[in-house]
Amino acid sequence: MAEDKILLVDDEVEFTNALAERMQTRGLEVDAVDSGMAALEAARGKDFSAIILDLSMPGMDGIETLKRLREENPDLQIIVLTGRATVEKGVEAMKLGALDFLEKPVDIQKIMEKIELAKGKKRLLMTKRFQEQIDNILKKKGW
């Protein structure tokens, strides 16, 4: 079975390198990018189980990135991981469809729990989409 793919989006490269290595040890396939634009590009090319997204980045910030990622693919499961975890930012991110909002620094166990949650939610959405496709086919055939 293919490994679950995770995308890390953060401009602190030392951080993404270390976190990626720890996630790989735990059986995940991890890609890392350092900007919102690169995240949009990466998400178009691969099917990620979850995206872990920082808010404070050069150029396009995390909130704008979240918005555009969800516009392009509303099924994407995005976990916001930030050092600027204010209630206002948390509410804004959740309203834009983030799965959860975590404050840096965070325990790896907590991230792994959120990834499991993302995988479960993605499976549910895929089942729902599949069921909708089957229903449409049956409807077209008049069955």
Place this chain on the structure above:
Amino acid sequence: MDGTSDRFWQEKNLAFFGAVSASLSHEINNVFTIINELAGLLDDHMLRLDQDLPIDPKKLKEISEKIAKQVRRGEALVKLLNRFAHSADHWIAEVGLREMLERIVTISQRFAMLNKAGIQTQFPGDELLLRTSPFLLQQAVFHCIRMELAAADTKRMITVGMERSAGGGALILVESADPVRRTEERDAELAFIARCMEELGGTLERLPGEETIDCVRLGLPPAPES
């Protein structure tokens, strides 16, 4: 100063102190976050020992070096925050202009980075000593830089320089490689910087024309004879 003016300065001073403290504490938190992951990575490697799996000493050395690098980065940030906080100790003090400008440029680098811009310094000659308000002068320079950054397209370079003026005072120059278009917001920023300079007994000059701002020159009077 009347009550309105007091309130104006209180708000401006607090906003400046808040913006700088928030930025530096965010950077310090980034350092802790990296150290947290690197320490976790060390733990992961040590767990291999419990499972009788080999560990690579080179890898451990590499991680410990990265931790040491982040500790040094954190120390520098704490020192910067501490010096900035102490600049509010005395409203008027003897100021080493080069040192002060280097501090405010370092503080502004994160704002520049978020705008995909850069800041360079040009400080030929010796240190210039002035008797002025370090907190207010930093605020004026910070606003000059932020005004240029707010207009920054990607990869814009801002230069901060200083030189001795003819009258024995000092000139601080904040210059953008490309002309900055005037807007209502930037004009308001300039008006505030002018007000800071007025409080400092100095001058503000905007170059060159009606539509653009290429360079802001802050003129400071010489230190009075002791």
